[in-house]
Amino acid sequence: MERKLKHIGKSHTKFDAKERVSGKSVYGHDIDLPNMLHGSILRTAHPCAEIISIDTSKAEALDGVVCVITADDEIVDVNNISYKRDHPILKKGTVNCNRDEIAAVAAISKEIADKAIQLIDVKYKVKQGIYDPIEALKEDAPMINEFGQGEEKFGNKNIAESFHYEHGDLEEQKAKSKVIVKRTYKLPRVTHACMATSNITAEFNKLDGRLTLWSSTQVPFLYQRDIAHALKMDPSKIRVIQPTIGGGFGSKLDMHPFEPICVLLAKKSGKPVQIVFSREEEFILSPTRQPMTIELTTGCDAHGKFTFREVEIIKDNGAYTSWGATTPFVMMQSYSSLYQVAACKFDSHAVYTNNPFAGSFRGYGNPQATFSIESNIDLMAEELGMSQTEIRLINANYKGEVTGQGLHYKTCGAIPALKKVIETSDFENANSKTKGDRYKRGIGLASMLHVGGGAKIYRSDGCGTTLKLDHYGYLTIITGSNEIGQGSETVLAMIAMEELGLPEEKIRVINTDTDVKPWDVGVHASRTSFVAGNSLLGAIKLLKEKLSKKATELLDVVTDNWEYADGKMSFNEFEIKMDKVAREMHFGFPHELCTVNYFYEPPSKFQDKDFKGDVSGNYAFASQAIEVEVDTLTGKVEVLNTHVSQDVGRVLNPLGLQGQMEGGLATGIGYALTEEMIYENGVLKNPSFHGYKLLTTTDMPPVNFYPIETYDEAGPYGSKGAGEAPLIPTAAAIANAVSNAIGVRFYSLPITAEKVLRALHEKESMETIERR
Amino acid sequence: MxxxxxxxxxxxxxxxxxxxxxxxxxxxxxxxxxxxxxxxxxxxxxxxxxxxxxxxxxxxxxxxxxxxxxxxxxxxLGTKENPLDKVQEKMVEHGAVQCGFCTPGMVMTTKAYSDKCIAEGIIPTQEEVKKSLEGNLCRCTGYAKIIEASEAVYKQER
Structure with a gap:
């Protein structure tokens, strides 16, 4: 990376920021089509029940109602949806969780549609549901999902998905271990809480059978295929347009029942239909992070070198199976390959219950895995009498390492990241700070590993780009990738500015329409800047070849060494404007347009049947040191300061990257301390921001961020994916810090004031007993 | 009515x-x-x-x-000559926007508070700025850049 760069590495304001701050961006909520109807969905009154009858007559008779559908309607000729195809779009016969859709209404206003829903009379026979996965695994438990294939595939009717992984000689490593720590961790159900609630607008054209969807999906091409499967349509007849998306964080990876339901309403009514969730619906219906119980046994030898990890995970899958059931893909990476681990055995079962189904969420299983791993590391260090920093440093991943799982760390910033936060937080001294009576301070450390160059879990992990340089020297980038707020559009514009010497105002990014843009797998796995960036660089190379050929001819000079600046190409004393070259290409021989297409497929590999293989183009590493203060009178934990260091390969846009760090930390802190969906017998008790506590401005600590640049050759300019990492080690570091502050360790999240206070009282009474 | x-x-x-x-x-x-x-x-x-x-x-x-x-x-907000108000300009400059759904609310809260402070000749502390924005939720940014942008509105007044 000798070349001096003008734009990459320098802060650039967000490409779309002016639209956003002026309220001009159009979100799904703002779409208003001519003759558009409003849809509303009736959900079950009981999480587990048989449906005896559904009477929609009163709803249909209501003035303003255009149509009502239930599973028995002839228009509802559909397939099951979801990752395991175990989820009926509209339920009949039985309902299995509190999200279950029974009927839907389209009406001339939202108010009328909501009123009509309440007029639908459903008679239920209420059944005893199963809300604990351990109960569901018992032999005498009823089969929860009738489409489940657990019996044949996993030996238990209520297992939705299982993963087994191992490497190394577990018994040999156990024998070598001086210290073995076994603990059980319980992780809560939390939700994305996107500021914009879920929404969809559907228009079905009966004349040509084409469907247009305005959808905030993160994965438009997979979504197009999913909608087609659900509704028995030809995927190419479905056009997916993404309006501005008001937050994703993984929630929009799955297609959910309300989306095909909206299409069915549009088909039946013959008019466009829009469904927008209320905030309460959003809480109840948005997929959650996986709640799970993790039993982790880890060992290290007398010198603190890690010997093995053995882990058993029971995940509450809920009633249906979303992409979330595949989070073990990521979790097994952390168990097998975060730090050097000689042997690892991993088993996880996602178990059906009558709880709502979990989905995908930024970090994808990794915050849970990392919480358990990093807690166990502190416990081993303590037992061994070793410092928390040393045990991590001697086991840290290194450049050139090929892990037991086959991940190849061609570059690795694990040790520099650890050293950085240890230094900036003055970890060793902060650790021994004198503690006051009421307020106790502590510091905790945690690291993480995540994919940095996409993840080949689908047949292609690629991204397409089309470039168009017009007669006036303006560039249009048509990319398969999506902007969901993370700033990838800005990075693409910066790359084009860098490579083609064009000013920002001459660049447009088109990325919202499946009828126009080339294929891309979607926003997930921190992959967008990596794959879309590489794809754009490939396309720019082709464009330059084209420009070079024409310019050479026009100026009668032989070279490939053009410099691109200020809209011009130059070589020694030769100079020509790019727009002139584009025009000459069109109007003169060979009469072609200055456009190119390029598709980039990362060099990563599919993992084999044992889940081994180099699954990502590169890997991201990070460490966090977090300082907390615990008020022993109230139990409240306050995060005072955070030190974050991450191997991002190379910083592309410092301003955008810092924003990803701060936002990630906020979600991580919420996961650690305040956020929890409280379910009782399958019913959510806190479906509002009153009861579900997001951080606010006054809760947010400073984020001291130190990027580590390792210049990985797989990434654009040496960069790695960065978006998910900042929230992954946060809860682990905070739990370690709380333990350091008050001498009590928490094995479940969130670490609420109530929990802290109870634990302190228990500790006090134990100490009193011991003193006696 | x-x-x-x-x-x-x-x-x-x-x-x-x-x-x-x-x-x-x-x-x-x-x-x-x-x-x-x-x-x-x-x-x-x-x-x-x-x-x-x-x-x-x-x-x-x-x-x-x-x-x-x-x-x-x-x-x-804004005028024909300057389509963005200073509050909006600072939000753009400081990277206070990600998905942008909370942004109009953040801008309007900051605008009301800054107009009041300026009228009264007050330069609020960082704690006061944070407090003024406590009623606005954001899931993307972790608030840091929104607070920075909001503070910058006052700093320029000095």
């Missing part, structure tokens, strides 16, 4: 239902979609507008209550 009010500098009279919420009136009745419906329960602040100088949640306010008052929505 007929109400008369001034919105974004323009005087308007309209017949409305007494139970109409201000947010619905603004978005559906007046077609000003920049005001965002985030929760409709007064918790998230995305629908913040300014009524007679005060930032309010338009989802918690009946439209009839604007009778005789002056309202500013996100569409009312």
């Amino acid at each position: 007929k109400i008369t009010f001034k919105i974004n500098g323009e005087s308007i009279s309209k017949d409305i239902k007494p139970s109409l919420l201000l947010i619905d009136f603004i978005r559906d009745g007046l077609g000003l979609k920049g005001t965002k419906p985030g929760c409709l329960e007064g918790e998230c602040g995305a629908c913040t507008v300014i009524v007679d100088g005060l930032a309010i949640n338009s989802c918690m306010y009946l439209a009839i209550n604007i009778n005789g008052k002056e309202i500013t929505t996100i569409e009312g």
Whole structure:
């Protein structure tokens, strides 16, 4: 990376920021089509029940109602949806969780549609549901999902998905271990809480059978295929347009029942239909992070070198199976390959219950895995009498390492990241700070590993780009990738500015329409800047070849060494404007347009049947040191300061990257301390921001961020994916810090004031007993 | 019921239902979609507008209550010459925007507070700035850049 760069590495304001701050961006909520109807969905009154009858007559008779559908309607000729195809779009016969859709209404206003829903009379026979996965695994438990294939595939009717992984000689490593720590961790159900609630607008054209969807999906091409499967349509007849998306964080990876339901309403009514969730619906219906119980046994030898990890995970899958059931893909990476681990055995079962189904969420299983791993590391260090920093440093991943799982760390910033936060937080001294009576301070450390160059879990992990340089020297980038707020559009514009010497105002990014843009797998796995960036660089190379050929001819000079600046190409004393070259290409021989297409497929590999293989183009590493203060009178934990260091390969846009760090930390802190969906017998008790506590401005600590640049050759300019990492080690570091502050360790999240206070009282009474 | 009010500098009279919420009136009745419906329960602040100088949640306010008052929505900021208000410029500059759904509310809250502070000749502390934004939720940014942007509005006044 000798070349001096003008734009990459320098802060650039967000490409779309002016639209956003002026309220001009159009979100799904703002779409208003001519003759558009409003849809509303009736959900079950009981999480587990048989449906005896559904009477929609009163709803249909209501003035303003255009149509009502239930599973028995002839228009509802559909397939099951979801990752395991175990989820009926509209339920009949039985309902299995509190999200279950029974009927839907389209009406001339939202108010009328909501009123009509309440007029639908459903008679239920209420059944005893199963809300604990351990109960569901018992032999005498009823089969929860009738489409489940657990019996044949996993030996238990209520297992939705299982993963087994191992490497190394577990018994040999156990024998070598001086210290073995076994603990059980319980992780809560939390939700994305996107500021914009879920929404969809559907228009079905009966004349040509084409469907247009305005959808905030993160994965438009997979979504197009999913909608087609659900509704028995030809995927190419479905056009997916993404309006501005008001937050994703993984929630929009799955297609959910309300989306095909909206299409069915549009088909039946013959008019466009829009469904927008209320905030309460959003809480109840948005997929959650996986709640799970993790039993982790880890060992290290007398010198603190890690010997093995053995882990058993029971995940509450809920009633249906979303992409979330595949989070073990990521979790097994952390168990097998975060730090050097000689042997690892991993088993996880996602178990059906009558709880709502979990989905995908930024970090994808990794915050849970990392919480358990990093807690166990502190416990081993303590037992061994070793410092928390040393045990991590001697086991840290290194450049050139090929892990037991086959991940190849061609570059690795694990040790520099650890050293950085240890230094900036003055970890060793902060650790021994004198503690006051009421307020106790502590510091905790945690690291993480995540994919940095996409993840080949689908047949292609690629991204397409089309470039168009017009007669006036303006560039249009048509990319398969999506902007969901993370700033990838800005990075693409910066790359084009860098490579083609064009000013920002001459660049447009088109990325919202499946009828126009080339294929891309979607926003997930921190992959967008990596794959879309590489794809754009490939396309720019082709464009330059084209420009070079024409310019050479026009100026009668032989070279490939053009410099691109200020809209011009130059070589020694030769100079020509790019727009002139584009025009000459069109109007003169060979009469072609200055456009190119390029598709980039990362060099990563599919993992084999044992889940081994180099699954990502590169890997991201990070460490966090977090300082907390615990008020022993109230139990409240306050995060005072955070030190974050991450191997991002190379910083592309410092301003955008810092924003990803701060936002990630906020979600991580919420996961650690305040956020929890409280379910009782399958019913959510806190479906509002009153009861579900997001951080606010006054809760947010400073984020001291130190990027580590390792210049990985797989990434654009040496960069790695960065978006998910900042929230992954946060809860682990905070739990370690709380333990350091008050001498009590928490094995479940969130670490609420109530929990802290109870634990302190228990500790006090134990100490009193011991003193006696 | 007929109400008369001034919105974004323009005087308007309209017949409305007494139970109409201000947010619905603004978005559906007046077609000003920049005001965002985030929760409709007064918790998230995305629908913040300014009524007679005060930032309010338009989802918690009946439209009839604007009778005789002056309202500013996100569409009312900026001028022909400078389409972005200083608050908006600072939000852009400081990277305070990610998905942007909370942004109009953040801008309007900051605008009301900064106008008040400037009128009273006060330069708020960082804690006061944070407090002023406590009623606005954001899931993307972790607030740091929003707070920075908001502080920068005052720093320039100095």
